[in-house]
Amino acid sequence: MENNVLMIAAEFPPCGGGGVGRVSALARYLIDKGYRVTVLTASENHYAISDPSLVFEHPNLSVVRLQSPTIKTWQWRLKQVFPFISFDDNYILWRRFAIHKAKQLHRQAPFDVVVSSYPCTSNHAVAYAVAKTFSVPWCADYRDPPWWLYSESHKQQPQFYDYANLAAHNVVTTSQAKQLISQKLAVSEHDITVVQNGCHPMAASIPIAAPASEGFELIHTGSxxxxxxxxxxLIRAVDAMDSAITLRFIGDKPYSTTKTLLESLTHPERVTFTSYIPSNEVLTISAAAAALVVIQGDLFTNQIPGKVYEYLALQKPILLITNTGSATYELMHNEPNVICAEYGNYQSIADAILKLKHHKVVMIDRQRYTRDKMAQKFEWVICNLLK
Structure with a gap:
């Protein structure tokens, strides 16, 4: 008999972006293991970026895509009347439809377990409603901890205490996040499992192109x-170096202080910005880069960017700009192709770039960074809930 799994994922292919890969890979793995998976997701008008290459089909996969207006459509109007109003996420209107639909689906063909994945609060809210109404085991995947748990500037969200009390098990991506969730939500560490992220198989198999003989291009992908x-x-350090070193950002636009900085550079042509590119193309570009860049400050000390696993699998020199003790530092600092620099420290970053330029790549087992291990461990958690 097939186990019937309901996955609540407002963002699911063809939605693009790094976070989509986790739930997509898990769905694929569960199907391969004989599960029947129903994914309750949002309509494409919610997605800021789209990547059709991530879409897949299978007889045991049912994708239920609910049409709903986006909060952005109404947000400016509501702000006119209620200037201090705030929303949990961009799927607050979808949430109402999704709760009703999830209950309807369960009545038609009961689910054995429910899985929801943060950072979208609405995913947890829908799973909570199903678990509470039907007493279905629920696995809450937090990925990274909610901001309000580790930043005093964010208002607490009391609904997370309800989630913690009802969820049968919780999943996070780092040991730091496990401790934080346990302390803040009063959850036993026995009820929390660390399941790290991983990379798309393409990152571990794409041919590694030699960087251009002229120049040394650093590439940063994502937000x-x-x-x-x-x-x-980082930009200041590159501007002060010799002309052979350039810096390219893919996937985001410069914010206000960066725009001001760019106007004051001696060599502004060395720094370029490219808008969103589909993930497969980003991997191809990254595989040909001289080196890749990861930046994590104190605000993100408990979490690890998903792109880190792709970077590691690409077997490229990596400039890691973070503080000692952060989750990203703990994962990466012993990796042979990683050069570390202190976050916010110009001289430390400049010194690390020079080391990076002369680094000789160490051959590694690229396959150990793929999402297969992530999905395998996550499936183990689900298996235990089904016993």
Whole structure:
């Protein structure tokens, strides 16, 4: 008899972005193991970026895509009347439809277990409603901890205490996040399992191209933020070096202080920004880079960017800009192709770039970073809930 799994994932292929890979890979793995998987997700009008290459089909996979308006459509109007109103996430309107639909699906063909994956609060809210109504075992995947758990500037969200009390098990991506969730939500560490992220199989199998003989290009992919993932000291360091070193950001636009900085550079042509590119193309570009960049400040000390596993699997020199003791540092600092620099420290970053430029790549087992191990461990958690 097949085990029937309901996955609540507002963002699911063809939605693009690094976070989608975790739930997508888990769905694939469960299906391969004989599970029947139903994914309750949002309509494509919610997705800021789309990547059709991530879409897959299988007889044991049912994707239920609910049409609903986005909160962005109404947000500016509501702000006119209620200027201090805030929303948990962009799927708050979808959530209402999803709760009703999830209950309807369970009545038609009962689920054996429910899995929901943060950072979308609405995913947990839908799973909570199903678990509470039907007493179905629920696995809450937090990935990274909610911001309010480790930043005093964010208002606490009391519904997470309800989630913690009802969820049969919780999953996080780092040991630091496990401790934080346990302390803040009063959950036993026995009820929390660390399941690290992983990379797309393509990252571990794509041919590694030799970097261009002329120049040395550093590439940073994905989002960056003035608070917690600041790129300005890195830009200053590159601007002060010889002309052979350039810096390319893929997937995000410069924020206000960076725009001001760019205007003051001696060599602004060395720093370029490219908007979103599909994940397969990003991997191809990254595989040909001279070196890759990871930036994690104090705000993200408990979490690890998903792209780290792709970077490691690409077997490229990596510039890691973070503080000693962060989750990303603990994972990466002993890796043979990683050069570390202190977050926000111009001189430390400049010194690390010079080391990176002369680094000789060490051959590694690229397959050990794929999402297969992540999905295998996650399936083990689900197996225990089904006993």
């Amino acid at each position: 960056f933020y003035e608070e917690g993932r600041d790129i300005n000291e």
